[in-house]
Amino acid sequence: MPKEFIVALLDTMAPFAALNWLKAFRHFFKWCSERKLVRSDPMLGIRLKRPKSDGHACWTEDEIAMFEAHYPIGSKPRLALALGIYTGQRRGDVVRIGRQHIRDGVLAVRQQKTGVTLTIPIHPALATIIAATPIGHLTLLTTNSGKSYRGDDFTDQFRAWCDAAGLPGRCVFHGLRKAALTRLADAGCTAHEIAAISGHKTLSEVQRYTQAADQARLARAAMGRMANESVKPEPGKVSKPLSRLEKKLG
Numbered sequence: 393m394p395k396e397f398i399v400a401l402l403d404t405m406a407p408f409a410a411l412n413w414l415k416a417f418r419h420f421f422k423w424c425s426e427r428k429l430v431r432s433d434p435m436l437g438i439r440l441k442r443p444k445s446d447g448h449a450c451w452t453e454d455e456i457a458m459f460e461a462h463y464p465i466g467s468k469p470r471l472a473l474a475l476g477i478y479t480g481q482r483r484g485d486v487v488r489i490g491r492q493h494i495r496d497g498v499l500a501v502r503q504q505k506t507g508v509t510l511t512i513p514i515h516p517a518l519a520t521i522i523a524a525t526p527i528g529h530l531t532l533l534t535t536n537s538g539k540s541y542r543g544d545d546f547t548d549q550f551r552a553w554c555d556a557a558g559l560p561g562r563c564v565f566h567g568l569r570k571a572a573l574t575r576l577a578d579a580g581c582t583a584h585e586i587a588a589i590s591g592h593k594t595l596s597e598v599q600r601y602t603q604a605a606d607q608a609r610l611a612r613a614a615m616g617r618m619a620n621e622s623v624k625p626e627p628g629k630v631s632k633p634l635s636r637l638e639k640k641l642g
Contacts, residue, residue: 450570478569
């Protein structure tokens with residue numbers, strides 16, 4: 393398989409698909425090289441630019457309300473949504489949360505990705521939903537057979553819940569993490585306060601949410617001031633009582 397063929401093949405693919413195929417080709421030809429099945433590795437020197445992306449879409453408040461309207465408190469889907477919104481954690485961490493991780497109204501969760509243990513106060517709305525929902529012995533979220541979810545299984549199940557609620561394909565569980573951080577930013581939380589919940593090691597990612605919230609807040613304030621300026625009386629015009637007083641003093 394000549395290098396030119398692989399490059400031409402990757403050029404026909406969408407950016408993210410090309411990256412995935414590039415990774416697969418590299419692993420495959422490394423395996424072949426180690427077993428002397430090819431004379432040289434055709435993948436050497438092939439590079440692709442990583443496409444720019446904002447990642448998974450953030451849920452809007454309307455989409456959250458749509459999901460909540462379809463699934464009442466006490467249902468498993470509503471619990472899943474609440475865990476995403478009120479903890480701000482990733483899928484792999486949420487499916488491992490159990491009652492044993494909650495003590496005196498505080499959730500302790502060790503993040504798989506970072507290895508950091510976070511302590512997060514339980515939001516009153518989440519506490520209400522947990523209390524109203526049948527849960528498993530080890531994890532709050534369980535399959536229909538009572539077992540804990542594996543990551544991919546939960547992804548498939550959450551997709552089915554979203555489809556049943558009429559939500560678009562862009563609504564995935566990780567988007568709830570972004571919605572949670574957006575809510576915190578809109579509430580005026582600092583980047584450090586948000587990171588204390590999200591577990592981000594650096595503030596660069598978190599600052600995107602706070603900057604967007606600050607921009608919206610400043611824009612509202614600016615437009616409010618302009619609106620107030622527009623209703624001020626024009627120079628030279630005075631009220632009728634003041635006009636009569638001016639004539640008397642005249």
